[in-house]
Amino acid sequence: MLSSINKIFFSLLQKVMLFLGIHWVVVALIRMGMLGLWTIPIGILIALLVWYFRKKLTIFYRRLIVHKWQIMFAAVIVQLLFLFSAELLIRRDAAVVFNGAFGFLNDLSIASYLTRNPNNLFLFYTNVFSSVYLEKLGSGFYKD
Secondary structure: OHHHHHHHHHHHHHHHHHHHHHHHHHHHHHHHOOOOOOHHHHHHHHHHHHHHOHHHHHHHHHHHHHOHHHHHHHHHHHHHHHHHOHHHHOOHHHHHHHHHHOOOOOHHHHHHHHHHOHHHHHHHHHHHHHHHHHHHOOOOOOOO
16 A cells, blocks of 8 residues: 555656656746747657657666666766866856955956956855855865
């Protein structure tokens, strides 16, 4: 009895998650202004292809679920690699705010940048104050 309740519950949960995912995609496309008349046939075509290849997609989905721990581990490793190489990846505004907030730039460069781009002043302050706060907590992560 308990397994049938679990099966019903997870089936219902899966359908709710599917509905929320489809709703999110549609709302995101509408909000971005990208959902035009030309996307309706493409959406119908994708839905038909998913329906036609549903058995292969089910097999693919089950294989993904079997290996979900390995996939999550790989995703975490990739995110950590991105995090540790972030200084090499970010450019322009984000790089200046990041490097300025963590003390990698001199004060004249920061002042010059914030004079030209005052819209990033609060982002810069947020980064500076959060780094000072974490430094006072004794995390030892931020440079002096």
